[in-house]
Amino acid sequence: MMNLTQLSLFRDLARELSFVKVAQQNHISQPAVSVHIKKLEHTLGKKLLTRTPHNIQLTPEGLIILADVKKILYLCDNLKISSNYQHETMEGNIRIAAIHSVGMYEIGDFLSTFMKSYPKIHVHLEFRRSDEIYSLLLTERIDIGVVAYSEKRTRIEALPLGEDELVLIVDKNHPLWGKKSIKLEEINNQPFVAFEEGIPTREAIDQILTEKGINIDIRMTNDNIYTLKRVVAAGIGVSIVPTSSDDEEVSSGLLCRVKIRDINLSRPLSLLKLKKNTLSPPTELFVEQLIKFNT
Numbered sequence: 001m002m003n004l005t006q007l008s009l010f011r012d013l014a015r016e017l018s019f020v021k022v023a024q025q026n027h028i029s030q031p032a033v034s035v036h037i038k039k040l041e042h043t044l045g046k047k048l049l050t051r052t053p054h055n056i057q058l059t060p061e062g063l064i065i066l067a068d069v070k071k072i073l074y075l076c077d078n079l080k081i082s083s084n085y086q087h088e089t090m091e092g093n094i095r096i097a098a099i100h101s102v103g104m105y106e107i108g109d110f111l112s113t114f115m116k117s118y119p120k121i122h123v124h125l126e127f128r129r130s131d132e133i134y135s136l137l138l139t140e141r142i143d144i145g146v147v148a149y150s151e152k153r154t155r156i157e158a159l160p161l162g163e164d165e166l167v168l169i170v171d172k173n174h175p176l177w178g179k180k181s182i183k184l185e186e187i188n189n190q191p192f193v194a195f196e197e198g199i200p201t202r203e204a205i206d207q208i209l210t211e212k213g214i215n216i217d218i219r220m221t222n223d224n225i226y227t228l229k230r231v232v233a234a235g236i237g238v239s240i241v242p243t244s245s246d247d248e249e250v251s252s253g254l255l256c257r258v259k260i261r262d263i264n265l266s267r268p269l270s271l272l273k274l275k276k277n278t279l280s281p282p283t284e285l286f287v288e289q290l291i292k293f294n295t
Contacts, residue, residue, distance in 0.1 A: 001043060002039070002040055002043045002044070003292045003293065004072075004073070004076060004292070005036060005292070005293055006036045006037070006039060006040040006043075007040070007069045007072060007073055008026075008073060009022060009026065009033055009036050009037060010037060010040055010048060010062075010065075010066070010069055011066065011069055011070060011073060012025060012026065013033070013037065013049065013056065014058055014062070014066050017055060017056050017057070018055075018056070019033050019034060019056070026113065027112045027113060027116065028109040028112060028113065029109060029247070029248070030251070031247025031248060031251060032109040032247075034247070035244065035247070037049065044065065046059075046061040046062070046065065047059050047061065047062070048061065048062035048065060049062055090118060090120065090121060090281060090282055090285065091120035091121060091282070092120075092121055092122070092280055092281065092282035092283075093121075093122045093123075093124065093282070094121060094122070094123045094124070094143055094144075094280075094282055094283045094286050095124045095141070095142040095143045095144075096123065096124065096125045096126070096142060096143065096144055096145070096146070096286075097125075097126050097127075097128045097132070097133045097136050097137075097142045097145045097146075098125065098126075098127060098128070098133070098145065098146035098147075099127070099128070099129065099130055099133070099146065099147055099148060099199075100127040100223065100224055100225050100226075101148075101201070101225040101241070101242050101244075101245050102146050102147075102148065102164075102242075102269060106146075106161075106164070106244055106269065106294060107125070107146065107290070110289070110290055110293045110294070111123065111125065114286065114289060114290075118282070118285070121282045121285075121286075123286075126142075129198070129199065129223060130147045130148070130149075130151075130199065130200055131198070133145035133146075133147055133272065134147075134151070134153065134156065134272070137156060137272055137273070137274060138153075138155060138156070138274075140274070140277075143273070143279065143280070143283045144271055144272060144273050144279075144283060144286075144287060145271070145272040145273075146161065146269065146270070146271055146272070147200070147269070147270055147272060148164065148200055148201055148267045148268065148269055148270075149200035149201070149203075149204060149267060149268060150268070150270035150272065155274060155275055155276065156272050156273070156274060156275065157272070157273055157274070157275045158270040158271070158272055159270060159271045159272075159273070159287070159291065160268070160269075160270060160291075161269040161270055161271045161290070161291060161294050162268075162269055162294045163266045163267065163268050163269065164242040164243065164244055164266060164267050164269055165242070165243040165265065165266045166201075166205070166240050166241065166242060166243070166265040166266060166267060167240065167241065167242075167243045167246070167257045167258065167259055167260070167265070168182070168187065168238055168239070168240055168257070168258040168259070168260055169229065169232050169238065169239055169240075169241055169246055169249075169250075169255045169256065169257055169258070170232065170238050170255065170256050170258060171232055171233050171234070171235045171254075171255065171256075172253065172254070172255075172256065173235055174235070174238065174256070176238070176256070176258055177256045178256060179256075179258050180258070180259065181258060181259040181260065181261040182258055182259075182260060182261070183260070183261065183262050184208075184209075184212055184214055184260050184262055184263055185212075185214065187214065187216065187238060187260075188214050188215055188216075189215055189216070189217060190216055190217065190237065190238050191216075191217050191219045191236065191237035191238070192216035192217060192218050192219060192237045192238060192239065193218075193219060193220050193221075193222075193228050193231045193232050193236055193237040193238070193239040194216075194218050194220075194221050194228075194239065195221065195222070195223060195228070196221045196222060196223045197221070199223060200267075201242075201267055202221075204267060205240050208263060208265070212263070217237070218237075219236050219237045220236060220237070225241060225242075225245050228241060229241065229245070229246060229249055229255065232255060233249065233254050233255055240260075240265070242267065243257065269294070271287060271290065271291065273287070
């Protein structure tokens with residue numbers, strides 16, 4: 001599903017013809033801009049841009065779609081006029097806990113835009129393990145939580161927040177460096193850097209490997225996605241991580257992203273809230289815009 005963020009970034013790219021400039025203007029990372037444009041192209045089923053090492057250009061389809069995008073954004077800007085006053089004066093506090101791999105990347109770029117738009121809303125974001133997030137929510141020490149592979153809980157409602165593709169990452173000296181995709185069996189008996197046991201993403205990966213009869217040599221475990229990437233870059237082993245978390249290292253040439261083509265590797269993301277509680281207006285606004293941003 002497309003959203004206004006994707007349309008706005010596409011319009012800006014058509015004007016600037018530079019991912020770097022558009023990222024700076026919108027206060028998000030360059031990889032985040034690329035992800036939004038790829039999602040828009042996937043939704044429309046059209047190639048909107050052609051990319052070369054030196055520049056980007058709109059495709060013929062992109063030029064046609066741009067005209068409609070400008071009309072849509074113009075209408076939306078007019079609709080916002082009547083509600084701007086209420087939003088700009090909205091104030092309050094929002095307490096959020098998210099798993100590290102989502103909080104640092106999926107939410108990070110969104111937070112920058114949200115907090116600039118609503119300067120009187122104060123956000124407290126902390127990174128926690130999934131089990132801790134459920135506990136914090138049930139004891140009402142946070143307003144909302146963000147997890148992968150949500151569990152069914154009687155008192156908790158899980159709202160879909162899109163999916164995050166899981167990919168293999170390898171260092172520049174690894175034999176798989178430069179490959180676009182491989183079969184799962186090609187990582188059999190490979191040295192592996194994994195999430196800690198008990199983390200849902202680790203459990204999902206373990207289940208797939210077990211079902212397919214793949215053995216891995218786990219050399220190190222950690223619950224911090226940044227640490228996992230650095231250990232892989234040091235040549236200790238390969239790892240399977242969310243694709244949203246490795247854009248910076250892949251773009252800089254520190255890591256290579258390799259898709260595993262014979263299985264569907266993706267993890268569902270969810271936003272958690274208590275069923276019985278009515279969210280405060282700032283939190284409700286935050287939830288609504290975060291869902292639109294990520295889906």
